[in-house]
Amino acid sequence: MKTLPEPPAAVPAPADVPLTAEELQLGARNHAMPLEMLAIDRSPAGMHYLLIHFDVPVIDAGSWRLRIGGAVRRPLEFTLAQLQAREQRTLAVTLECAGNGRSLLKPRPIGQPWLHGGVGTAEWTGTPLAPLLEEAGVEPDAVDIVFTGADRGIQGGEEQDYARSLPVSEALSPDVLLAYAMNGAPLPPQHGFPVRLVVPGWYGMASVKWLAGIEARTRPFTGFQQIQSYCYKTDETDPGEPVTRMKVRALMVPPGIPDFLTRHRLVDSGPVLLHGRAWSGRAPIQRVQVAVDGVWSDARLDAPEGEFAWRGWSFHWQAEPGEHELMCRAVDALVRIQPQEPEWNWLGMGNNAVQKMAVTVRTAR
Numbered sequence: 619m620k621t622l623p624e625p626p627a628a629v630p631a632p633a634d635v636p637l638t639a640e641e642l643q644l645g646a647r648n649h650a651m652p653l654e655m656l657a658i659d660r661s662p663a664g665m666h667y668l669l670i671h672f673d674v675p676v677i678d679a680g681s682w683r684l685r686i687g688g689a690v691r692r693p694l695e696f697t698l699a700q701l702q703a704r705e706q707r708t709l710a711v712t713l714e715c716a717g718n719g720r721s722l723l724k725p726r727p728i729g730q731p732w733l734h735g736g737v738g739t740a741e742w743t744g745t746p747l748a749p750l751l752e753e754a755g756v757e758p759d760a761v762d763i764v765f766t767g768a769d770r771g772i773q774g775g776e777e778q779d780y781a782r783s784l785p786v787s788e789a790l791s792p793d794v795l796l797a798y799a800m801n802g803a804p805l806p807p808q809h810g811f812p813v814r815l816v817v818p819g820w821y822g823m824a825s826v827k828w829l830a831g832i833e834a835r836t837r838p839f840t841g842f843q844q845i846q847s848y849c850y851k852t853d854e855t856d857p858g859e860p861v862t863r864m865k866v867r868a869l870m871v872p873p874g875i876p877d878f879l880t881r882h883r884l885v886d887s888g889p890v891l892l893h894g895r896a897w898s899g900r901a902p903i904q905r906v907q908v909a910v911d912g913v914w915s916d917a918r919l920d921a922p923e924g925e926f927a928w929r930g931w932s933f934h935w936q937a938e939p940g941e942h943e944l945m946c947r948a949v950d951a952l953v954r955i956q957p958q959e960p961e962w963n964w965l966g967m968g969n970n971a972v973q974k975m976a977v978t979v980r981t982a983r
Contacts, residue, residue: 650734652665660739666740667737669715674808677828679698687833689756691754691757707745729966742795746792751832751834762838766826781826782824782843793818793925798812824862845860848967851964866970871893896929898954900950904950904951905948907949945972945974
């Protein structure tokens with residue numbers, strides 16, 4: 619059997635911090651995908667993870683306009699109907715919040731208190747962005763394309779519209795969409811109606827919702843969400859490295875039945891089919907392994923469902939009575955592997971440590 623590479627060592631961290639009332643409020647406004655939804659190929663709109671930075675804007679589709687300007691030769695403006703009349707593509711895309719797994723870090727960084735469920739896979743329908751940028755004629759000295767949403771608020775003491783940028787080369791990818799439909803239906807308000815950006819392979823912060831404007835810039839964009847909020851930092855003063863593409867990851871459908879409060883799993887002894895999904899924003903999934911009480915074995919991979927969608931996997935476990943720990947991990951084609959323990963950072967970004975699940979197996983009745 620081929621030996622897997624050693625994952626990076628975890629960064630030691632001090633004691634945990636208590637959950638704050640503000641984080642409980644965030645947790646009530648936003649929501650995770652229940653892990654049992656890993657059993658289906660596409661996440662229904664109401665089950666797909668959701669993160670809303672400020673307020674959901676109420677937008678009239680008839681009066682909505684999308685403007686493309688800045689360092690372009692010909693500024694453009696589009697109605698929703700005009701975008702819908704252009705070339706149409708539908709892509710299955712897995713989106714994961716960059717902070718998914720934040721609450722599993724110690725000490726726990728303050729923020730949206732994600733465990734594992736900040737993920738989902740939907741079919742997004744829209745028109746490719748690249749032809750619009752080509753029609754507008756992005757100037758040769760442009761370096762960033764800035765995407766601004768209609769949601770506005772205060773973060774880090776700064777009043778702002780939610781805005782993110784992509785390098786021109788990334789924005790011109792043929793797979794970046796201006797999406798107006800999700801799973802065959804118009805975008806729900808919470809998912810960016812009437813139009814949102816979808817950037818396959820990148821963490822979800824890049825896929826700006828409630829899109830209001832697109833601007834080419836000749837200098838790097840330095841907005842709050844670009845250089846302060848979504849970075850890998852060692853401490854508060856570290857400028858950090860920007861968060862970009864999703865790290866390799868596998869998650870498991872919790873087997874058996876749960877305890878209501880703790881979600882601890884109860885499974886009957888005998889054959890148990892373990893299954894889940896795996897994804898990576900940089901390369902196709904090459905391998906998934908499952909560990910039962912620390913012993914790793916290869917899982918079976920399903921056929922790929924598209925270049926940007928998660929990949930199913932399964933593993934047959936002969937469950938013996940007693941207490942057990944299950945884990946799963948993925949490896950992509952670049953031989954990137956999940957670490958055994960979380961890699962701590964100040965903002966709690968990109969935690970792709972292996973999923974661990976305690977299971978009690980009872981004698982089959």
